[in-house]
Amino acid sequence: MQVKFTEKSRLPALSETVNSVIMLFNKGNVDIKKLEAILVKDPGLSSQVLKIANSPFFGFSGKISSIKEACMIVGLSSIYNLVTAIGVMDQFQSSTGKLNFKKFWQHAFAKGVATQIIAETCNIDEPSAFITGLLRDVGKIMLDTYFPDTHEEISRFQEEHNCAYEKSHLKILDKSDVQISAHILSYWRLPQVVITAIEQQGDMEKIAESDLACALHLADFMVKGLGIGNNGGNYIVNFSVPALNAMGLDYLKIEEILGSVDETVSENQFI
């Protein structure tokens, strides 16, 4: 099967506003006035950002009334995460393929939360932790939406050969699902640290080279085990001890983190 993911015309584009925000952050030294000027042009996106910034997730319920305040109170990196998350989720809201979108995004949100909690627990200073977890499986939903026949073929192979989604994916496309995710995130010009973490968390030999990849691997393991939502392939295929060791965690600590993830996800039902 030849699927040309490299053909840009076949890849979904983010909205102009979201693109502008990503470009602004990629340049570094973000000016709040510039960010505000971009966001206020898109009232729909701005109101979504304010709604979530005022949710219990950030702990400022009802206190934030403008984008400027949101930038100052919840912080620029959180605004970046929100805009990117909303921008990507808006691209994939109606189901054309096999995936249940609501369950997919519930799973993705939980993975974002878990990655962030693990990063915080392990003192990894990485503002992109949440977005890395959230977008880890974006390749799957992109395939399901824009290449449903290919996704169907992957599912069929999986059923016929009774194997994991990842194996079937590799067999049909000669690329892993995380490679596809990394490809599309690179097309959208998301930070390299996010792309590298997603690529490396799928590589058991390289995983320990990146703290964020280790956190993501453990988050993936936890969310699948907790059975939150469904990303179309909720099987736990691997578990990396080097990733666990690199994070300085043990199994007891993992149980503690499971509790925090479960609690945070059930308290914040955005999806």
Added chain:
Amino acid sequence: MKELKKVMISDLCVGDRIVKPIMSNNMCIINEDTVLSEKMISGLSKYNVEEILIERKIKLAKQEVEKMKRDLFLQLKEQFKYYEGDVKRDLLIKVFLRHLLIKIMS
């Protein structure tokens, strides 16, 4: 007829089918160590025995916990059916099992 006074809840099966005839005579004895399922409590409350229940700490019956544990284990085993890692699968399952059980029972 069976001597109902001697019957302990812990000897009974869960559900109205057995609780009903016993409670119709209001002669059921609940000992201190008995743990009651929600279904049992619902069955018992129909027969005005709330005062007995108030004194008891409501917990799930041991047999129900065991059943839940088995179901969860099977569910987790299914999630690990393609597992290829070095760490023993059952060790990883245990990590989730305890957390999920506590979550259900709390």
